[in-house]
Amino acid sequence: MRQFLTFVKKEFLHVLRDKKTLFILFGMPIVQILIFGFALTNEVKNSKIVVVDYAKDIASQKIITKIEASRYFEITKSLAGSKELEAAFRTGEIKMAIVFPEGFNNQLLHQNKALVQVIADASDPNNATTLTNYVSSIINDYQAELNQTNAMPYQIRPEVKMLYNPQLKGAPNFVPGVMALILMLVCVMMTAISIVKEKEMGTMEILLVSPFKPIMVIISKAVPYLLLSMVNVITILLLSVFVLDLPIAGSILLLFAESTLFIITCLTLGIFISVKTDSMQTAMLISLLGMLLPTLLFSGFLFPIENMPMPLQWFSNIVPSKWYYLIVKGIMIKGLGFSYVWKETLILFAITIFLLIISLKSFKIRLS
Amino acid sequence: MRIIKFLLIKEFKQIFRNRAILAVIMVMPVIQLIVLPLAANYEIKNINLAVVDNDRSDYSRDLINQVVASGYFKLRSYNDSYKQAFTQIEDDNADLILEIPGGFEQDLIRENKQQLFIGVNAINGTKAGLGAGYISDIIRNYNNGLRKKLNVPDSFNAIPVIEITSSNWYNQHLNYRLFMVPGILAILVTIVGGFLSSLNIVKEKEVGTIEQINVSPVKKYHFILGKLIPFWILGNVVFTLGLLVGWIFYGIIPLGNILVLYTFIAVYLLAILGFGLLISTICDTQQQAMLIMFFFVMIFVLMGGLFTPIDSMPDWAKIVSKFNPISYFIDVMRMVIIKGSGFKDIRNHILIIIGFAVVLNTAAILNYRKTS
Numbered sequence: 001m002r003q004f005l006t007f008v009k010k011e012f013l014h015v016l017r018d019k020k021t022l023f024i025l026f027g028m029p030i031v032q033i034l035i036f037g038f039a040l041t042n043e044v045k046n047s048k049i050v051v052v053d054y055a056k057d058i059a060s061q062k063i064i065t066k067i068e069a070s071r072y073f074e075i076t077k078s079l080a081g082s083k084e085l086e087a088a089f090r091t092g093e094i095k096m097a098i099v100f101p102e103g104f105n106n107q108l109l110h111q112n113k114a115l116v117q118v119i120a121d122a123s124d125p126n127n128a129t130t131l132t133n134y135v136s137s138i139i140n141d142y143q144a145e146l147n148q149t150n151a152m153p154y155q156i157r158p159e160v161k162m163l164y165n166p167q168l169k170g171a172p173n174f175v176p177g178v179m180a181l182i183l184m185l186v187c188v189m190m191t192a193i194s195i196v197k198e199k200e201m202g203t204m205e206i207l208l209v210s211p212f213k214p215i216m217v218i219i220s221k222a223v224p225y226l227l228l229s230m231v232n233v234i235t236i237l238l239l240s241v242f243v244l245d246l247p248i249a250g251s252i253l254l255l256f257a258e259s260t261l262f263i264i265t266c267l268t269l270g271i272f273i274s275v276k277t278d279s280m281q282t283a284m285l286i287s288l289l290g291m292l293l294p295t296l297l298f299s300g301f302l303f304p305i306e307n308m309p310m311p312l313q314w315f316s317n318i319v320p321s322k323w324y325y326l327i328v329k330g331i332m333i334k335g336l337g338f339s340y341v342w343k344e345t346l347i348l349f350a351i352t353i354f355l356l357i358i359s360l361k362s363f364k365i366r367l368s
Numbered sequence: 369m370r371i372i373k374f375l376l377i378k379e380f381k382q383i384f385r386n387r388a389i390l391a392v393i394m395v396m397p398v399i400q401l402i403v404l405p406l407a408a409n410y411e412i413k414n415i416n417l418a419v420v421d422n423d424r425s426d427y428s429r430d431l432i433n434q435v436v437a438s439g440y441f442k443l444r445s446y447n448d449s450y451k452q453a454f455t456q457i458e459d460d461n462a463d464l465i466l467e468i469p470g471g472f473e474q475d476l477i478r479e480n481k482q483q484l485f486i487g488v489n490a491i492n493g494t495k496a497g498l499g500a501g502y503i504s505d506i507i508r509n510y511n512n513g514l515r516k517k518l519n520v521p522d523s524f525n526a527i528p529v530i531e532i533t534s535s536n537w538y539n540q541h542l543n544y545r546l547f548m549v550p551g552i553l554a555i556l557v558t559i560v561g562g563f564l565s566s567l568n569i570v571k572e573k574e575v576g577t578i579e580q581i582n583v584s585p586v587k588k589y590h591f592i593l594g595k596l597i598p599f600w601i602l603g604n605v606v607f608t609l610g611l612l613v614g615w616i617f618y619g620i621i622p623l624g625n626i627l628v629l630y631t632f633i634a635v636y637l638l639a640i641l642g643f644g645l646l647i648s649t650i651c652d653t654q655q656q657a658m659l660i661m662f663f664f665v666m667i668f669v670l671m672g673g674l675f676t677p678i679d680s681m682p683d684w685a686k687i688v689s690k691f692n693p694i695s696y697f698i699d700v701m702r703m704v705i706i707k708g709s710g711f712k713d714i715r716n717h718i719l720i721i722i723g724f725a726v727v728l729n730t731a732a733i734l735n736y737r738k739t740s
Contacts, residue, residue, distance in 0.1 A: 021656050021659055024656075024659040024662075035671060036670070039671060039681050039688075040670060040671070045679070046680060047677075047679055047680075048679065089537060090708070092699060092703055092707075092713075116533070117534075117535070118535070119534070120535070122538055122540070123546070123703075124547050125539060125546075127677060132534045132536075133501060135534075158483075158484045158485075159483055159485050160500045161485070161487050163487050163488060164489065164491050165493060166490065172490075172491045173492045189658075193655050279388070279389075280655070284563070284567070284655075285393075285396070286392065288563065288658070292666075297404060301492075302675055303408050306416075307414065326460070329491060330460075333491055
């Protein structure tokens with residue numbers, strides 16, 4: 001045991017000595033929470049649009065004022081013709097154009113029917129759909145005002161309630177995602193590097209010939225990152241509660257226990273990568289290129305997993321961060337207890353054991 | 369010139385010697401570009417629906433059928449009470465609850481008015497917003513159909529109606545992949561170029577071989593150029609592979625001139641490689657270099673407009689993203705590939721990236737010291 005503690009102390013010294021690395025390890029979660037909390041939003045607003053108003057009458061002006069007043073749109077300029085329009089789309093200046101034909105108000109009053117043309121830049125399909133919906137609802141509003149006197153018969157009104165997140169903020173979705181992402185990357189990458197480093201520098205040999213068991217060498221390398229990650233979990237939770245106003249609905253203790261389990265999963269994944277690779281660069285590229293985008297995508301916090309093709313849905317099941325994300329979402333946002341997340345916990349546990357066994361199997365105590 | 373030639377020979381030998389890394393550089397982006405666009409799909413379909421039908425009338429059944437027939441919703445369960453349906457949301461078996469009140473049919477006819485209750489799991493705000501939008505749309509349609517069926521008199525048609533015709537330019541079928549593939553390729557090229565260059569000089573430092581360069585007559589800019597050119601070529605190769613993957617797997621052929629793309633990527637790679645080399649000269653170990661690069665790439669990617677629109681960001685974030693090279697790259701990729709923009713349209717983008725390239729590479733050369 002004393003031997004073990006000495007080793008852990010050595011690893012700690014290594015970690016603490018490198019100030020630049022430490023700075024990044026602690027700074028990353030803070031920056032990410034701030035970016036996700038304040039900069040990123042899936043909401044579409046302030047979209048730049050143009051209005052081509054051939055009508056220039058009361059009706060078109062009223063609708064334009066309404067559009068101007070909404071926070072979704074920013075009318076940049078009025079254009080004369082369709083040639084200019086195409087150019088404006090191509091430079092990316094505008095996302096949408098609304099065209100009122102000549103005699104708009106006249107048609108509306110006398111023929112009871114008028115036409116508005118809405119052109120969206122659908123190179124971003126969701127943006128296009130959302131903007132078209134916004135414009136339609138603004139125009140529908142105007143129409144309802146016109147028809148105030150004639151109420152529609154047989155009115156069915158849906159009353160929509162947004163559960164858990166009434167203001168549709170990004171944070172309840174992002175915070176669990178960021179936790180999964182940070183822990184995954186920090187633990188996997190750092191453990192992988194620190195072990196491969198000893199191999200590459202040649203110091204692994206010295207450790208292996210020492211009376212200390214090889215497996216303990218590996219474990220002592222993981223301990224500092226376990227503690228470091230716990231600090232990161234605490235930072236993220238503090239930030240989300242006090243800066244993002246996102247309280248922890250469920251049990252904090254349970255959340256910490258689950259986080260510890262996930263951190264251990266990641267550490268074993270890091271050990272697995274380090275066992276399989278010989279150079280630091282390879283270890284880094286695998287843990288980064290191989291982990292960053294898949295973690296972002298398959299944990300399900302950016303893109304819904306149920307939309308993916310079947311093989312990818314199956315694949316997402318072996319991504320540990322997916323299960324951790326579900327657990328954190330359940331405990332932190334929905335306030336559920338252990339009885340709701342035991343299945344996910346069990347899967348994480350199984351992944352950990354599996355990784356541990358195959359790493360141990362392929363761990364060579366002799367240099368080739 | 370001869371010195372640079374020798375340096376280049378050395379660098380290429382080193383690159384080709386390490387097969388593992390070469391494989392990682394070439395294969396990983398290709399695989400990711402094939403797989404990721406399939407995953408990064410924001411068309412919201414298959415919303416899981418839990419129904420609480422307290423009425424059990426013809427009308428309520430019609431409504432439910434219409435909701436399910438839309439294709440957006442998957443009916444997962446009938447529940448006896450809202451409470452029961454809510455546990456379905458807690459278990460993640462349902463995303464949306466539709467509750468139809470008792471006496472729905474009767475009251476609608478008698479009182480001309482009826483309310484439905486919809487509860488949406490809004491942890492993922494986008495999904496919730498779109499889901500609520502879809503179901504409201506369907507209910508409105510159902511409502512209109514019902515009016516027709518109940519034979520509302522023609523006076524109804526005398527009300528002025530504004531008809532909205534919408535057209536989606538550049539991407540008529542709202543193909544989400546057309547939107548994602550160019551963006552993901554931009555990020556992969558950046559990651560490969562950035563990481564390789566940031567790790568390179570620092571590796572020589574760590575291994576100690578930089579001493580040999582330092583005592584040789586190699587000039588600072590020779591050294592930096594010798595590092596820059598091989599990765600510039602590699603970056604172009606990865607980019608070309610990416611375009612091929614986009615064409616073969618997703619049928620995406622750039623609408624604009626491919627020369628425009630290559631002109632931009634030529635300048636862009638200089639900028640991003642310069643950034644990597646600058647980091648490389650600052651750091652002492654590969655681990656530091658990689659983490660710092662990662663730190664920036666993470667911020668660049670998140671704020672680059674790949675996943676969320678830059679227009680929606682608050683003002684401070686918009687200013688930050690002006691200093692984000694990836695956001696220009698993603699923008700240009702989408703403009704040229706999807707909209708067919710030409711040199712004139714992306715002139716500003718190119719000028720800004722040239723600015724980045726000049727500043728970053730100058731900084732890297734100045735910051736590289738041959739004596740400690």
